[in-house]
Amino acid sequence: MTYDRLVCANCAAPVNEGRCPVCRANRERLQQENFFASLNPMALIALLAALIAAVALLAHQTA
């Protein structure tokens, strides 16, 4: 993400520096979005791996 390039409408400083409450609120929100954006693919991969393991286990048991 490029949130470090954002300039605050309140203090005109880079949001990433968190110089005012508006900066910090925006930075917090954007970092949370980054966190979820990076978490979701990992969660999907983990879910897929668990599903494959469950299917493999079932196939092994029924065979």
Ligand SMILES: [Zn+2]
């Ligand atoms: Zn600001």
